[in-house]
Amino acid sequence: MTERAGGLALVALLSAALALRWFVLGTVSVHTSSMAPSVLPGDVLLFSRLTTPAVGDVLVVEQGDAVHVKRLVATGPGVVELSQGRLYVDGQPLRTGPGAPRTWTDADCAERTTATVMEGAAPGWAVLEGGEHERTTLAEQELWLLGDHRGLSSDARHWGPLPPESVLGVVLAVAWSHSSCGPIRWDRLGLKP
Numbered sequence: 001m002t003e004r005a006g007g008l009a010l011v012a013l014l015s016a017a018l019a020l021r022w023f024v025l026g027t028v029s030v031h032t033s034s035m036a037p038s039v040l041p042g043d044v045l046l047f048s049r050l051t052t053p054a055v056g057d058v059l060v061v062e063q064g065d066a067v068h069v070k071r072l073v074a075t076g077p078g079v080v081e082l083s084q085g086r087l088y089v090d091g092q093p094l095r096t097g098p099g100a101p102r103t104w105t106d107a108d109c110a111e112r113t114t115a116t117v118m119e120g121a122a123p124g125w126a127v128l129e130g131g132e133h134e135r136t137t138l139a140e141q142e143l144w145l146l147g148d149h150r151g152l153s154s155d156a157r158h159w160g161p162l163p164p165e166s167v168l169g170v171v172l173a174v175a176w177s178h179s180s181c182g183p184i185r186w187d188r189l190g191l192k193p
Contacts, residue, residue, distance in 0.1 A: 024049055026169055028060050028069060033106050034147035034154065035069055038193040041107040042185070044176035045069065045193070047169035058171040058193045059145060063159050069171065070145035070155050076138030082157065083134075087146070109181035136161065143167070 030043045039045065039058065047060045057072050074080045074089045081088040088094070103113045134157050138144055142161035147153025156162070177188035 026060070027175060028067060028168075030069055031107075033152050034149050035071070035193065036106060036112065036149045036152075037102045037104040038071075038148045039069055039171075039174075040104055040177065040179070040185075040188070042177055042179045043174050043188065045171045046173050046175040047171045049169045051170040051172075053143070053164075053167055053170050059143075060168040060171060061143075061145065061162055061166045062168060063162060063166060067168065068145070068155070070147055070153070072143055073146050074138060074144040076142035076144075076161065077140050078138050079135065080138060080144045080156075081135045082146075082150075105179050105181050107180075109179075 026047050026049060028045050028047065030039050030045065031041055033041055035058065045058075045060070051057075053059055053072050055072055055074060059070060059072050061068050061070065073087060073094070078090045079088075081091075086093055103111060106112050136144065136156070138161050141164050143164060143166070144156045144161050146155045146157070171193055174188045174191045174193065177185040179185060
């Protein structure tokens with residue numbers, strides 16, 4: 001291979017990598033506990049811009065000037081109701097029950113534990129109960145997103161449903177995780193929240 005051909009191959013490879021990064025994949029850093037214990041402060045999440053969101057997926061969305069990481073719990077048309085820590089979609093409760101206790105180190109370096117698991121279209125995910133009563137009617141294609149740690153989450157209960165064009169991507173996995181309170185969390189790498 002000539003020097004010029006090698007240079008062109010390198011340019012093509014870098015161009016493909018940049019296109020993949022800008023148009024297909026993205027990353028977002030998490031700084032809050034609103035999705036704990038599924039997503040922790042210090043996690044860097046890899047997301048796909050091309051994957052179609054499904055109920056149960058963790059999404060990266062734009063709301064106003066902010067970027068949020070929240071779980072999609074319902075899509076319109078339909079009615080979402082949150083009452084006494086239970087979530088109802090079209091009058092049907094998403095079942096919750098005891099799960100294996102999960103412990104994590106929160107942003108304030110305190111150890112927290114939860115054992116509530118909510119079952120939806122995706123495999124069960126842990127949820128910390130909390131939040132006031134809320135009932136919302138969703139229009140066609142509107143998205144209702146909640147944080148798993150409802151007591152600490154700014155989510156659809158505060159800013160309402162979002163249109164599908166607010167979705168930046170669907171979270172694929174934890175790409176990196178480091179707590180400000182300790183070492184790299186190797187056991188989190190590759191996890192799908």
